[in-house]
Ligand SMILES: Nc1ncnc2c1ncn2[C@@H]1O[C@H](COP(=O)(O)OP(=O)(O)O)[C@@H](O)[C@H]1O
């Protein structure tokens with residue numbers, strides 16, 4: 001039995017074990033060990049070129065590591081394709097928008113719920129009833145305070161609001177772990193604050209791992225932070241500790 005189970009601690013949703021990725025001679029991600037537990041709000045921050053996007057791609061199955069393992073709820077998923085990871089409870093957002101701009105908020109969520117049902121249940125149930133799909137879409141939108149705006153077309157939402165709806169789509173698969181890659185990139189300061197509030201309002205049982213360049217945004221959303229520098233995690237701890245760390249300040253100022 002693993003140590004954690006013997007101590008009565010919950011099993012990690014996600015664990016990265018000695019994860020590395022090289023591009024030719026460059027080690028973009030180097031021996032990364034990281035655990036995300038149920039309900040954790042964790043951030044991975046680092047300056048440009050630190051390896052954040054590469055790490056995200058290894059976790060989501062876009063890239064295969066050179067060495068090391070990715071475990072999801074105890075399963076070794078290192079070489080699994082993205083859709084299998086989704087079925088096991090991992091969800092992600094995409095930087096290229098997955099929304100249909102001419103359809104309404106509700107229609108977009110209905111399509112996401114319907115699409116996932118087909119993917120999950122095609123073996124034994126061809127289509128779930130429209131009522132089930134509608135109820136699920138309504139639940140998702142009510143949960144995040146968007147039900148009143150369900151009939152607004154996506155193209156009439158602000159950029160920041162669209163980003164929030166993309167996260168709602170990711171939640172349609174009932175994930176236990178949500179992965180976010182720079183969720184406020186390209187948003188205004190006001191929209192970034194709204195996104196931070198939105199993320200803070202999500203189900204506390206949902207674990208979130210957020211990859212973020214902007215320290216202040218990470219500080220506003222997560223409770224613990226791992227700092228990536230030249231592909232390695234150089235410090236990990238509570239937000240307060242990272243905020244006070246002279247080493248981290250130096251890394252961000254480019255003199256570390
Ligand atoms: N497909 C690739 N081929 C070669 N080098 C890459 C590739 N992707 C990323 N890199 C390099 O790996 C390092 C980490 O990049 P990246 O993961 O994009 O960092 P970040 O997202 O933190 O800015 C950089 O030096 C980058 O140039």
Ligand SMILES: [Mg+2]
Nearest residue numbers: 049052053054
């Ligand atoms: Mg990046």
